[in-house]
Amino acid sequence: xxxxxxxxxxxxxxxxxxxxxxxxxxxxxxxxxxxxxxxxxxxxxxxxxxxxxxxxxxxxxxxxxxxxxxxxxxxxxxxxxxxxxxxxxxxxxxxxxxxxxxxxxxxxxxxxxxxxxxxxxxxxxxxxxxxxxxxxxxxxxxxxxxxxxxxxxxxxxxxxxxxxxxxxxxxxxxxxxxxxxxxxxxxxxxxxxxxxxxxxxxxxxxxxxxxxxxxxxxxxxxxxxxxxxxxxxxxxxxxxxx
Numbered sequence: 001x002x003x004x005x006x007x008x009x010x011x012x013x014x015x016x017x018x019x020x021x022x023x024x025x026x027x028x029x030x031x032x033x034x035x036x037x038x039x040x041x042x043x044x045x046x047x048x049x050x051x052x053x054x055x056x057x058x059x060x061x062x063x064x065x066x067x068x069x070x071x072x073x074x075x076x077x078x079x080x081x082x083x084x085x086x087x088x089x090x091x092x093x094x095x096x097x098x099x100x101x102x103x104x105x106x107x108x109x110x111x112x113x114x115x116x117x118x119x120x121x122x123x124x125x126x127x128x129x130x131x132x133x134x135x136x137x138x139x140x141x142x143x144x145x146x147x148x149x150x151x152x153x154x155x156x157x158x159x160x161x162x163x164x165x166x167x168x169x170x171x172x173x174x175x176x177x178x179x180x181x182x183x184x185x186x187x188x189x190x191x192x193x194x195x196x197x198x199x200x201x202x203x204x205x206x207x208x209x210x211x212x213x214x215x216x217x218x219x220x221x222x223x224x225x226x227x228x229x230x231x232x233x234x235x236x237x238x239x240x241x242x
Contacts, residue, residue: 046090056091132207132210134214141212175237
């Protein structure tokens with residue numbers, strides 16, 4: 001199960017209108033927009049808890065899901081959000097900063113959702129459901145593609161992916177122990193000879209490849225594979241009695 005990056009609040013606020021920013025003049029040309037390196041490092045930045053900033057992140061996620069990360073330029077984000085490009089750079093010095101902020105916001109939200117799943121009566125099923133959100137999966141794949149060209153984003157993904165993987169492995173290990181101990185009637189004796197880490201890796205790969213193939217219009221074998229995963233879940237976490 002892949003630690004997906006959620007798109008955040010599905011209900012985006014109304015499009016922001018262009019505003020004058022104290023201390024930030026709107027440039028007349030590209031040269032004035034960039035300024036000197038020293039001035040760029042010292043200029044004021046928008047508040048991290050701003051609704052406009054959150055809206056820019058939401059819009060960027062939508063563009064990445066619909067048209068890919070390469071389409072998420074400052075001009076495209078600004079146009080979609082209903083603001084001027086200068087406002088995007090008021091909140092994010094570069095597009096890489098915007099991408100990293102979006103990745104971190106989504107990863108933190110996913111970690112919270114994982115914690116909720118761990119506390120569920122059937123945590124493994126809850127984690128599997130999280131891994132199969134099509135929008136979150138699509139955004140995650142765009143970040144993976146972007147990471148091929150951005151070292152900073154690659155490092156961010158690796159850091160959060162390891163944290164997600166640790167939570168997943170701990171959840172499966174606990175479920176298998178309970179199954180082996182007979183804590184759940186009919187759960188069987190676990191999966192002999194296959195470690196939780198290997199099982200989680202396989203389930204993550206299944207989720208990721210399905211996202212890729214669905215985007216290409218490929219569906220052969222998907223239903224059979226999902227049925228196989230379902231049988232495994234039934235073995236480790238039998239469905240709750242109705």
